[in-house]
Amino acid sequence: MSLDVIVIGSGIGGLTAGAMLARYGKRVLVCESHAIPGGAAHSFSRRGFQFDSGPSFYSGIGNQRPSLNPLRQVLDILGESLETVPYDPLGYFHFPEGTFPAYSNLDDYQRAVAEFTPQGAKELEQFQRRMLSLYDCLKDVPAIALRSDWQLLGVLMGRYFPSLLKMLPQLGTIQASVGEVMDKTVRDAWLRRLIDLECFLLSGLKAHGTIVPEVAFMLGERSRAGVEYPVGGSGAIVDALVRGLKRWGGELRLRSHVDRILVESGKAVGVRLRNGEEIKAPVVISNATIWDTYGKLLHPEDLPGAYRSESLATPAVDSFMHLHLGIRAEGLEKLAGHHVVVHNSDHDLTEPGNTCMISLPSVWDANLAPEGHHVIHAYTLEPYEGWQRDESYQDKKRERSQSLFRALEKVIPDLNKRIAVELIGTPLTHSHFLRRYQGTYGPAIDASKEMFPGFQTPISGLYRVGDSTMPGIGVPAVAASGILCANTLVSPRQTGELLK
Ligand SMILES: Cc1cc2nc3c(=O)[nH]c(=O)nc-3n(C[C@H](O)[C@H](O)[C@H](O)COP(=O)(O)OP(=O)(O)OC[C@H]3O[C@@H](n4cnc5c(N)ncnc54)[C@H](O)[C@@H]3O)c2cc1C
Known part of the structure; x- marks a missing residue:
C-alpha cells in the first residue's frame, strides 16, 4: 500500500x-x-502492578464536564472517549513549614493560601484575575480549529472574529512570561514560591521561564473542567x-x-x-x-x-530519577493521590532532588495494583551528565534515589516495611525507554x-x-x-x- x-x-x-x-x-x-x-x-506492568512512566496529572480529558483540553478535542474528533475519576484537592504540597492542599476550585485554593499568608491570598486574587481574563479570551478559539500558516488568519477572521477583538487588549500579556505578571501583582515571598512551583510542575521552568497562556489555560481549565485521572x-x-x-x-x-x-x-x-x-x-x-x-x-x-x-x-531541561514502587496498602485508605515534597526552602526548587513529585494512581483506580496494594511513581530532576553503566552505577543509583525515598516517607512514614516491588530509574533508564536525547524533560526555552x-x-x-x-x-x-x-x-x- x-x-x-x-x-x-x-x-x-x-x-x-x-x-x-x-x-x-x-x-x-x-x-x-x-x-x-x-x-x-506509556504504561508498563511488573508483577501485577501497572505503572505510569511519566504523566499522571490531567485536566478535562473525560466527558463529565465541558473542556478545552486539545487532547479531549482530538478524542472527540476520532470518536473515542475516556473513563475518568475526578478529584479535588488536586494535590498536597509538602513544604518544610507545612502542608498546603492545592485545590482546582480557585476559591478553595485562595482560602488554603490564606492559612499560610493572608496578604498572599489577596495578591493571589489579583494574579488569578489577570490569568483568567486571558483564559476567557483564549477559550473562545478551540485548539482543534487552529493551523500554523498564513491561512490561520482566514480561519480566525471567518469563524472567530469577535473573539479576536476580545483578544486585542491581551496581546501584550499573551507574549509575556508568568514572572512578568507575578512581578506586577505579587510581592509575598511565600506566594511567589508557590507560583514558581506551579510553573515548574507544568513547564520544567519557574515563573519567569513559563509563558502566560500555559498557566492561564491551566488555571482556567482546572477550575472549569476539574482535575481527573484516566481509568487504566x-x-x-x-x-x-x-x-x-x-x-x-x-x-x-x-x-x-x-x-x-x-x-x-x-x-x-x-x-x-x-x-x-x-x-x-x-x-x-x-x-x-x-x-x-x-x-x-x-x-x-x-x-x-x-x-x-x-x-x-537548544538548552535541555534535566532528566529524572524515578522510583516505581508497589506497596502493601493496609491502613492507607485515606491517602491522597498526588503529593509534591520540597525538602529545603533555602535551596532552589529546580535543584535536583529538592522537589519530588509523587503519584499513587491506585487511589483512583484500584485495578492498577493487586488487591490490598498501591502503585507509586515518584520522580525528581537529575542531570544526565556523569551517568554511565560502570561499576559504580548501582551504588550511585541507590544514593541518588534517597531524596525520593525521604519524600515518600513524609507521606507514608513506614514505607520501607511495605515495599513489594521496587524499580529505580536513572537518566540512562529514562533516555533508553523513552528514546529521548539525554532523557530530557524537554527544551528549556x-x-x-x-x-x-x-x-x-x-x-x-x-x-x-x-x-x-x-x-x-x-x-x-x-x-x-x-x-x-x-x-x-x-x-x-x-x-x-x-x-x-
Ligand atoms: C516524569 C514525567 C512526568 C510528567 N508529568 C506530566 C503530567 O502530569 N501532565 C502532563 O500533561 N505532562 C506531563 N509530562 C510531560 C508529557 O508527558 C510530555 O511532554 C509528553 O508526553 C511528550 O510527548 P511527545 O509527543 O513530545 O513525545 P514522547 O513522549 O517523547 O514520544 C516520542 C516517541 O517517539 C519514539 N521515537 C523516538 N525516536 C524514534 C525513532 N528513531 N524511531 C521510532 N520511534 C522513535 C519514542 O520511543 C517515543 O515513543 C511528564 C513527563 C515526564 C517525563
Missing part, C-alpha cells in the same frame, strides 16, 4: 498528528521504536489514540526504530528502519526530540549548517526570551511534532502540536468539514 504520511514515534504528539491525518483520509503509518506505544505517557492509567489515553488511529485506517508498527529520514534533492521521501527496510511517503513527521531528529535521523548536510547547529544548541520552534523544518515534506515544538511540554501542549501539524497539512475547508 502506498502511504501519504509516515510518523516517527508514537508519543501523544505523534499519535495525535497521525490519527488526525488518518481522520482526514490520509494513509498513515506510525513507526514506534519501543514495544509499547505512548513515549513519555496514562496507557488508557495512548490506547484511545491508537484505537482512533486504527479506526480511521492508520497503522502502528511497534519495535520499528527509524534510523534515518530519507532526503532526496532537499525533500523528505521516507524513512529507513534499523533493520534496513526503506518505507516511502511524501510526508514524514518526526515525534522524536529536536536533538534526536536533527542530530541522529538526518545527515548533517541535509540541513543548513547554521540552522542545524542552532537547533542542536525561556518564555521571556524565545518561543518554541514551529513544526516546519527547512526540508520540504519533513515536519516535527511533540514537546520540542510549539506550544511546548505537557500532554495538552503536545496534542496541540499534533493538531497544528495535521490541520496545516490539509485545507481549511477540510478542517471546517471535520468540525461540523
Whole structure:
C-alpha cells in the first residue's frame, strides 16, 4: 500500500498528528521504536502492578464536564472517549513549614493560601484575575480549529472574529512570561514560591521561564473542567489514540526504530528502519526530540549548517530519577493521590532532588495494583551528565534515589516495611525507554526570551511534532502540536468539514 504520511514515534504528539491525518483520509503509518506505544505517557506492568512512566496529572480529558483540553478535542474528533475519576484537592504540597492542599476550585485554593499568608491570598486574587481574563479570551478559539500558516488568519477572521477583538487588549500579556505578571501583582515571598512551583510542575521552568497562556489555560481549565485521572492509567489515553488511529485506517508498527529520514534533492521521501527496510511517503513527521531528529535521523548536510547547529544548541531541561514502587496498602485508605515534597526552602526548587513529585494512581483506580496494594511513581530532576553503566552505577543509583525515598516517607512514614516491588530509574533508564536525547524533560526555552520552534523544518515534506515544538511540554501542549501539524497539512475547508 502506498502511504501519504509516515510518523516517527508514537508519543501523544505523534499519535495525535497521525490519527488526525488518518481522520482526514490520509494513509498513515506510525513507526514506534519501543514495544509499547505512548513515549513519555506509556504504561508498563511488573508483577501485577501497572505503572505510569511519566504523566499522571490531567485536566478535562473525560466527558463529565465541558473542556478545552486539545487532547479531549482530538478524542472527540476520532470518536473515542475516556473513563475518568475526578478529584479535588488536586494535590498536597509538602513544604518544610507545612502542608498546603492545592485545590482546582480557585476559591478553595485562595482560602488554603490564606492559612499560610493572608496578604498572599489577596495578591493571589489579583494574579488569578489577570490569568483568567486571558483564559476567557483564549477559550473562545478551540485548539482543534487552529493551523500554523498564513491561512490561520482566514480561519480566525471567518469563524472567530469577535473573539479576536476580545483578544486585542491581551496581546501584550499573551507574549509575556508568568514572572512578568507575578512581578506586577505579587510581592509575598511565600506566594511567589508557590507560583514558581506551579510553573515548574507544568513547564520544567519557574515563573519567569513559563509563558502566560500555559498557566492561564491551566488555571482556567482546572477550575472549569476539574482535575481527573484516566481509568487504566496514562496507557488508557495512548490506547484511545491508537484505537482512533486504527479506526480511521492508520497503522502502528511497534519495535520499528527509524534510523534515518530519507532526503532526496532537499525533500523528505521516507524513512529507513534499523533493520534496513526503506518505507516511502511524501510526508514524514518526526515525534522524536529536536536533538534526536536533527542530530541522529538526518545527515548533517541535509540541513543548513547554521540552522542545524542552532537547533542542536537548544538548552535541555534535566532528566529524572524515578522510583516505581508497589506497596502493601493496609491502613492507607485515606491517602491522597498526588503529593509534591520540597525538602529545603533555602535551596532552589529546580535543584535536583529538592522537589519530588509523587503519584499513587491506585487511589483512583484500584485495578492498577493487586488487591490490598498501591502503585507509586515518584520522580525528581537529575542531570544526565556523569551517568554511565560502570561499576559504580548501582551504588550511585541507590544514593541518588534517597531524596525520593525521604519524600515518600513524609507521606507514608513506614514505607520501607511495605515495599513489594521496587524499580529505580536513572537518566540512562529514562533516555533508553523513552528514546529521548539525554532523557530530557524537554527544551528549556525561556518564555521571556524565545518561543518554541514551529513544526516546519527547512526540508520540504519533513515536519516535527511533540514537546520540542510549539506550544511546548505537557500532554495538552503536545496534542496541540499534533493538531497544528495535521490541520496545516490539509485545507481549511477540510478542517471546517471535520468540525461540523
Ligand atoms: C516524569 C514525567 C512526568 C510528567 N508529568 C506530566 C503530567 O502530569 N501532565 C502532563 O500533561 N505532562 C506531563 N509530562 C510531560 C508529557 O508527558 C510530555 O511532554 C509528553 O508526553 C511528550 O510527548 P511527545 O509527543 O513530545 O513525545 P514522547 O513522549 O517523547 O514520544 C516520542 C516517541 O517517539 C519514539 N521515537 C523516538 N525516536 C524514534 C525513532 N528513531 N524511531 C521510532 N520511534 C522513535 C519514542 O520511543 C517515543 O515513543 C511528564 C513527563 C515526564 C517525563
